[in-house]
Amino acid sequence: MDLSFAPELETFRAEAADWLETQLSGPFRHLRGLNNHVDLIEERRAWEAALGEAGWSAIGWPSAHGGRSASVAEQVVFAEEYARAHAPSRIGHLGVELLGPTLLALGSEDQKARFLPDILAGRTLWCQGYSEPGAGSDLANIRTRATRDGDVYRIDGQKIWTSMGAIADWCFVVARSEEGSRGPKGLVFLMVPMRQPGVTVRPIRQMTGESEFSEVFFDGAIARVEDRIGADGEGWSVAMALLGYERGVSTLAQQMHFRTELDEIVAVARRNGKATDPLIRQRLAQAHIGLKIMRYNALRMLANADSGALSPEAYTYKLYWSMWHRDLGELAMDVIGPEAEIADAEGRFAPLPNMFLMSRADTIYAGANQIQRNIIAERALGLPREPRGQ
Numbered sequence: 001m002d003l004s005f006a007p008e009l010e011t012f013r014a015e016a017a018d019w020l021e022t023q024l025s026g027p028f029r030h031l032r033g034l035n036n037h038v039d040l041i042e043e044r045r046a047w048e049a050a051l052g053e054a055g056w057s058a059i060g061w062p063s064a065h066g067g068r069s070a071s072v073a074e075q076v077v078f079a080e081e082y083a084r085a086h087a088p089s090r091i092g093h094l095g096v097e098l099l100g101p102t103l104l105a106l107g108s109e110d111q112k113a114r115f116l117p118d119i120l121a122g123r124t125l126w127c128q129g130y131s132e133p134g135a136g137s138d139l140a141n142i143r144t145r146a147t148r149d150g151d152v153y154r155i156d157g158q159k160i161w162t163s164m165g166a167i168a169d170w171c172f173v174v175a176r177s178e179e180g181s182r183g184p185k186g187l188v189f190l191m192v193p194m195r196q197p198g199v200t201v202r203p204i205r206q207m208t209g210e211s212e213f214s215e216v217f218f219d220g221a222i223a224r225v226e227d228r229i230g231a232d233g234e235g236w237s238v239a240m241a242l243l244g245y246e247r248g249v250s251t252l253a254q255q256m257h258f259r260t261e262l263d264e265i266v267a268v269a270r271r272n273g274k275a276t277d278p279l280i281r282q283r284l285a286q287a288h289i290g291l292k293i294m295r296y297n298a299l300r301m302l303a304n305a306d307s308g309a310l311s312p313e314a315y316t317y318k319l320y321w322s323m324w325h326r327d328l329g330e331l332a333m334d335v336i337g338p339e340a341e342i343a344d345a346e347g348r349f350a351p352l353p354n355m356f357l358m359s360r361a362d363t364i365y366a367g368a369n370q371i372q373r374n375i376i377a378e379r380a381l382g383l384p385r386e387p388r389g390q
Contacts, residue, residue, distance in 0.1 A: 005073060013077045019054060020085040023047075034088040035257070035351070038210050041091065041167050048092040048122025057120045058096045061104065065112060066120040072302055083256025091164060095119035095126040099172055099191075102242040106229055115191070129159040129173035129192070129216060130239065139174070139239065140184045144218065146175035148232070151225050153177070153190060155198075155218040161365065165214030166203045168194050173223070174239045177232050187235030190223040198222065207357045209348035251298045251317065255291065258321075261328060261355055262287055268352070269335045283331050290324045315380040319372040322362035329356035 005013075024032045028047055031040065051057040052066065060075045061067025070078070090096065100119050103112055118124040135141040144157025155175055162171070171192045178186025194201070198221035203211035230238045266284060269275040275284075297320065301313040332352040333340050340353040349357065363369045377383040 127168035329359035
């Protein structure tokens with residue numbers, strides 16, 4: 001496998017790097033390095049709008065819908081340069097990276113016309129209504145109901161661990177529309193406005209002092225039939241198609257962020273003398289090697305992206321990076337020492353201790369590691385399905 005980039009991509013890389021540096025050294029310099037999803041929301045909406053206006057928000061989308069029809073290689077290059085520039089984490093990423101591609105593949109022309117421009121311009125932020133109490137990784141066990149009433153659905157139920165639920169304008173929700181259905185059957189995929197009667201959002205305060213996640217309660221909330229993707233009963237297939245986009249080129253940007261964290265840990269180790277500890281040096285080397293392996297596997301995974309096929313490597317990716325990042329958090333705490341346990345007056349921690357706390361959830365969200373192992377066994381290796389209760 002050739003891991004190098006074609007020479008003509010260097011012009012594209014230079015264009016992306018120049019635009020990012022100009023913006024992050026100028027009008028958006030106060031956003032450089034901002035990696036949470038809760039601070040400076042209005043300024044970050046403006047950042048999303050600037051990306052969209054310059055054609056950088058969703059370069060993989062077709063040019064007819066505001067993208068650049070970029071190749072996978074170009075998308076990888078931009079993702080790397082975005083992370084290398086320490087650009088802020090994208091508060092619009094659920095719309096750009098998950099819902100947008102799903103609409104492009106499965107949505108109606110009317111839905112594309114109504115929703116895609118606002119996603120690109122940062123006018124609408126999205127959250128994901130999948131997980132519920134008792135139905136986290138077991139998505140097929142959801143109980144939120146969507147009852148058809150003429151041209152609308154009335155939604156009743158609860159979603160939890162909803163990233164950016166407190167700031168989102170819309171939520172894509174998987175709900176049960178067929179009375180008496182079980183498992184993946186009888187589900188519907190709806191786009192639901194968050195600012196309406198019948199929607200209550202309760203932020204969840206985390207150990208980090210932030211509230212990136214929320215509980216969302218639906219009590220007769222309205223979703224229009226015209227805002228349904230697919231038909232009644234097709235919610236599961238739409239939801240699975242959307243999750244497939246989580247294994248896209250954004251994984252390379254994630255790795256660049258991991259590299260920044262590892263470099264900072266190395267810098268701390270050099271400053272406080274921990275770099276002379278043989279065990280710490282060994283763990284730092286192992287982290288470096290693990291990150292290189294992660295990159296090569298991601299590039300191998302993306303090699304089939306243009307064909308639309310999900311390679312076997314893609315099934316292992318989340319399991320690998322989540323365990324690596326969890327171990328990196330523990331390494332950061334050991335390198336920093338006791339001062340890592342001290343929060344500021346507002347109860348918030350410095351970036352590396354904050355990363356340690358957040359990494360504890362990496363092996364749970366987007367599919368717990370136990371579920372990921374079942375998926376690898378059944379879908380990638382073709383082993384017999386695990387017995388499931390009736």
